[in-house]
Amino acid sequence: KISRIGEGTYGIVYSAKNKETNEIVALKKIRMEKEKDGLPISSLREIALLKSLQHENIINVKDVVVGGAGLHNIFIVMEYCKQDLAYMMDNTKSHFTFSEVKCIMLQLLRGIQYLHKHFIIHRDLKLSNLLITSKGILKIADFGLAKTCGDPPCPMTPNVVTLWYRSPELLLGEKNYSFAVDMWSVGCIFGELLKHRPIMPGNTEMNQLQKIFELLGVPNPKIWSGFDRLPLARNVRFPSTQKYNQLKVEFPHVSDNVIDLLNGLLTYDPQKRFTVNQAIHHKYFKESP
Known part of the structure; x- marks a missing residue:
C-alpha cells in the first residue's frame, strides 16, 4: 500500500504498487465492520458487476484479493486514476x-x-x-x-x-x-x-x-x-x-x-x-x- 486516496460508498480506496510489474493500482478495501455474516451483499454485487464490465469509460477491475483469516481483508484491485x-x-x-x-x-x-x-x-x-x-x-x-x-x-x-x-x-x-x-x-x-x-x-x-x-x-x-x-x-x-x-x-x-x-x-x-x-x-x- 502506498497511500489512502479516497472513500467509496462501501469501502476505502488506496493506491498500491504491484511488486511484480511495478504498476500502480487502486485497492478498494471492502468494509466489513457491520457484517457478521460474511461479505456485504453490496460488495458482492459490486465485484460481480465490475468483473463483467469491459468498457473504456468504466473502471477496470483487475483482480479480487483476499488476505488474513476469516475473509477480513478483501480488496478489489482496479486500474489507478490519479x-x-x-x-x-x-x-x-x-x-x-x-x-x-x-x-x-x-x-x-x-x-x-x-x-x-x-x-x-x-x-x-x-x-x-x-x-x-x-x-x-x-x-x-x-x-x-x-x-x-x-x-x-x-x-x-x-x-x-x-x-x-x-x-x-x-x-x-x-x-x-x-x-x-x-x-x-x-x-x-x-x-x-x-x-x-x-x-x-x-x-x-x-x-x-x-x-x-x-x-x-x-x-x-x-x-x-x-x-x-x-x-x-x-x-x-x-x-x-x-x-x-x-x-x-x-x-x-x-x-x-x-x-x-x-x-x-x-x-x-x-x-x-x-x-x-x-x-x-x-x-x-x-x-x-
Missing part, C-alpha cells in the same frame, strides 16, 4: 472550456450507454465518482449502489443517489424507477461542469426539492402525469409562485443546444426524460466547439 472530477474542480480556479465539457460529457454518456445496454443502473453518478486518467480518459467508478434492472422495473429503494444529483421521482418516494434516475444525475453533472459549482446543492430532501423547483419551476400534472400520487408527494408544499423554468437565466452564455440538452436531461417526468441514446445523439455534440 484524480476525480470533483477534486479537479475544487483545485483549479479556471473553469472547464466548452470543448472540455463536451469531451467529458461524451465519455460519460458512452460509459452509461454501455451500462444501460447491459441493464445496469449506476444509482450514484456524481463528480467524485468520475475518475480521469493521466491521458484524459473518463472512468465511471464506485459501483457500490449499482443494480441490474429488468423490464418492467422491480421495486427498489428510493434512498439512493447523493442528494444533489437525486431525481424528483426518488425524492418523492418512487420505488419503481429505472435508468432515468441516472440521466437526471447526468443533467446535474452537465450543469455543474458548465457552472464550476453544483447547480442544486440541497441540504435536506425537502430543500433539494425546493432547489429543483427554483431552477425548473414547479411540476404540474400536464408536464408530469401522476407525480402527485407518488408516496411522499402529500408531504411536499408545492409553491405556487415559482412556475417557470430558469435554465436560460442561470446559463446565459451557452448555446440553445446546451439549454435543450439540459432541459431534456432535467425533465421532471422520467418517461419523457432523455434516454442515454437520445442524449448521445443530441445536436449539442455536432456543434462546435
